[in-house]
Amino acid sequence: MAWNWQISGWPEFRYDEAALAPLEQRFLMSSGEVLGALHHVNPSERDQLCIDLLSDEAMKTSAIEGEMLDRRSVQSSLRRHLGLEPDSYPNKPREQGVAEMMVDVYSTYAEPLEHGTLFRWHEMLLAFDKRLEAIGSYRQHEDAMQIVSGRLDRPVVHFDAPPSAQVPDEMDRYVDWLNRTGPGVVEPLPALTRAGLSHLYFESIHPFEDGNGRLGRALAEKSLAQNIGQPSLIALASTIERKRKDYYDQLERHEKTLDVTPWLMWFAETVLEAQQVTLDRVGFVIAKAHFFDRQREHLNVRQSKAIERMFREGPDGFKGGLSAENYISITGTSRATATRDLQDLVEIGALTRTGERRYTRYWLMLDGPGG
Numbered sequence: 001m002a003w004n005w006q007i008s009g010w011p012e013f014r015y016d017e018a019a020l021a022p023l024e025q026r027f028l029m030s031s032g033e034v035l036g037a038l039h040h041v042n043p044s045e046r047d048q049l050c051i052d053l054l055s056d057e058a059m060k061t062s063a064i065e066g067e068m069l070d071r072r073s074v075q076s077s078l079r080r081h082l083g084l085e086p087d088s089y090p091n092k093p094r095e096q097g098v099a100e101m102m103v104d105v106y107s108t109y110a111e112p113l114e115h116g117t118l119f120r121w122h123e124m125l126l127a128f129d130k131r132l133e134a135i136g137s138y139r140q141h142e143d144a145m146q147i148v149s150g151r152l153d154r155p156v157v158h159f160d161a162p163p164s165a166q167v168p169d170e171m172d173r174y175v176d177w178l179n180r181t182g183p184g185v186v187e188p189l190p191a192l193t194r195a196g197l198s199h200l201y202f203e204s205i206h207p208f209e210d211g212n213g214r215l216g217r218a219l220a221e222k223s224l225a226q227n228i229g230q231p232s233l234i235a236l237a238s239t240i241e242r243k244r245k246d247y248y249d250q251l252e253r254h255e256k257t258l259d260v261t262p263w264l265m266w267f268a269e270t271v272l273e274a275q276q277v278t279l280d281r282v283g284f285v286i287a288k289a290h291f292f293d294r295q296r297e298h299l300n301v302r303q304s305k306a307i308e309r310m311f312r313e314g315p316d317g318f319k320g321g322l323s324a325e326n327y328i329s330i331t332g333t334s335r336a337t338a339t340r341d342l343q344d345l346v347e348i349g350a351l352t353r354t355g356e357r358r359y360t361r362y363w364l365m366l367d368g369p370g371g
Contacts, residue, residue, distance in 0.1 A: 191227035321361025
């Protein structure tokens, strides 16, 4: 079986521009919606939104690789690297590394890609990993670079990357390609096409011992940000993680061919879905601000504490809704007081209620009474 990098014509990928054109147009329109919505978010809320979205991406890009991180440590590290007021939560090495990389991707998106950029990101991600021979440099080992699964005695090979000796030349060509296909340069490509190709192309070279998936997704984010002219804050890794198996199947299928239209269509739809996630998050922040403008003077200390806790759960709120037991746990109050507080929140239009008795649950009413 020939892999894509062994096929005559590599790395000249083939794809149907006409099929992608409507998706490219949708991306540009949706980008305008996101940027427009962000103008309605005040600076402190924008900082928190940035931390929330970047921490989600850090968590999910690691989860795709089977690595679970401590969210509070990620957020604490993000605050420090963004120059915001730090908290006292400890910064753990893995969490600090991925947070540092996310901030670097976010803050240097407009700069041309250099080998040093990739080395810096790799070192941030994996400085703690003593197993690796090469950290902050391309792989150099003579063994085959394979993506495998299954039993040790009967491995299933999903992909064979180019030998390490070829990696410097392959990456010279990759870096040059990404820089000359950006907006306003030699051979500009549409946003989704360029980002999708940048990810597949990088993963096909697999230039590092470890961390290639996370770096490849960071490159796609950088590419998208360059095309829209500012950090994208697109929930790309979060969206990919929800369809992780399909993502790996698509990559595996298209590392055996240079005809990549199906990959680019899949990737484009994923980015559009990720944009909608971001737009929903921005809308949630705006709705939260309107909610407190409307209700702040009507809430007692206990109610404010519980409402803030509900908002921290994000747009979907508490799984299954807020129960009286949740309220008691959050506020430390008695059941009788909790019952009065919750009834009052329903009457003033802060919460809606569903169910009866022990199945009663409460939900934020973001639009206010009457919708």
